Amino acid sequence: MQNMLKRIVAVAVIVVIIILAFKFCEFKKGDDSSLEYNTNLIQQQIVNVGKLVVTEGHFSEVITYKNQQKYMMDMLSFEKKAIVIVNADVTVSYDLHQLKYDIDEANKTITILSVPKEEIKISPDIKYYDVQQSQMNPFTGDDYNKINKSVRANLAKKIDKSSLKSNAQNRLISELSKILIVTNTMGWKLQYNGKTIDNEKDLQHDLKL
Known part of the structure; x- marks a missing residue:
């Protein structure tokens, strides 16, 4: 019973780590997308001025x-x-x-x-x-x-x-x-x-x- 409990806890910890990893990747991806969008917008403005x-x-x-x-x-x-x-x-x-x-x-x-x-x-x-x-x-x-x-x-x-x-x-x-x-x-x-x-x-x- 005790071993089963340990396994459940271990699996839960792994699941939490995987979820956090995905969230972190999504967060990083969001930052990159926003930065790329801002950069493209500024470049477009410079082209318009040109x-x-x-x-x-x-x-x-x-x-x-x-x-x-x-x-x-x-x-x-x-x-x-x-x-x-x-x-x-x-x-x-x-x-x-x-x-x-x-x-x-x-x-x-x-x-x-x-x-x-x-x-x-x-x-x-x-x-x-x-x-x-x-x-x-x-x-x-x-x-x-x-x-x-x-x-x-x-x-x-x-x-x-x-x-x-x-x-x-x-x-x-x-x-x-x-x-x-x-x-x-x-x-x-x-x-x-x-x-x-x-x-x-x-x-x-x-x-x-």
């Missing part, structure tokens, strides 16, 4: 181009000149498909490794008025190249002084904030430049470093 952020602007300017060719010890000169009117469309964009990041599942951390540089595209429409030239000093391809180079240099200065770049960066921050929102909602952390990003202000500050 688009071209574009800010557009328009610039105009008027340039007077002059050139002189002198002969006979500068006693004789031939001048050519033109009024150049420029209307240019400018775009500043970020290709977020080039965004590099790392996902640390163990520590529930998303680290932005690098943000793509802005891409500036200038599309000038150049028109010439009051063109004056002579056979001794006609307009050539070299003149048009100089004018084009000067136009682009002047436009680049105007772009730097305008709010076009800062507006584009604000749109970039707005897109990246979507990643911040989903990570905060799911209890993950977002890091950039070795710092934890807690809010949009932190993101804006670090991107301008």
